[in-house]
Amino acid sequence: MIESTSDLLGLDISRLGLDEAVAVCRARIKHQRGGYACFVNAHTATLAIEDSSVRAALNDATFRFADGMPLLWLAKLKRTPVTTRVAGPDFMRCMLESEPRITHGFIGGEPGRGEAIARRFGVHAVSYSPPMREFSEANALEDWRKLTASCADGCPPAIVWVGLGAPKQERWAHAIAARAPQTMFFAVGAAFEFLSGNIARAPAVMQRNGLEWAYRLAIEPRRLWRRYLSTNTRFVALAIRDLWR
Secondary structure, three states: OOOOEEEEOOEEEEOOOHHHHHHHHHHHHHOOOOEEEEEEOHHHHHHHHHOHHHHHHHHOOOEEEEOOHHHHHHHHHOOOOOOOOOOHHHHHHHHHHHOOOOOEEEEEOOOOHHHHHHHHHOOOEEEEOOOOOOOOHHHHHHHHHHHHHOOOOOOOOOEEEEEOOOOHHHHHHHHHHHHOOOOEEEEOOOHHHHHOOOOOOOOHHHHHOOOHHHHHHHHOHHHHHHHHHHHHHHHHHHHHHHHHO
16 A cells, blocks of 8 residues: 655645554554554644654654644645544554454553553553653663563564653654564554543544544643643644645
8 A cells, every 4th residue: 555645734644544544554563564653633743843853753753644633624725635534542442453462562651551451452461651751762761671571472562552642652652663673653642541441532523523622621621721722823823834835
């Protein structure tokens, strides 16, 4: 399958929909081809404009899927439409259901989140919840060593889910993927909270209409209000500039 992309805010975003994204990633895993995928939304796209390390992490990713509805709307306005939204939680659910016989690794989330997801989906897994700290390559390498130390055969998992929050998780995958050439990493953020059952997902109608952020803001206002107010405003301005160009 030849992947086409849409240039959105200077990032080459995959035009693949959810089903196609799952298929191409399953094929890579089957043939033990590593890499990492990022699920880009308004927040990460805006950060990439302002932070060169975030942009490098996104640009070097094997796949940059369109997670946020605003990106789909922008792609449509630019006449390079994306097939469907590829939200991290939806993608993760599909992969867990499609690949129950291989080992899944979980990096991030509160202690017990990875284990809860593994029980819920009936997959074999190894999990490590790192302490809260700033990103550094040394810290990322320490996280990776602790995760792989728990693997019974000493071999890294074929799939590793990274839920450290953006943009830390994108930088983490960027730093570690080259050290594990047969592992596919997916930076999925809040998917750990949703799929473990810790936080309820927004109703489907809100997801379809680009209002999932409002639902999350209502649930976690103290943590998210500043991020959404700042990011959403800057994204609109950047999108208008992108269209003008």
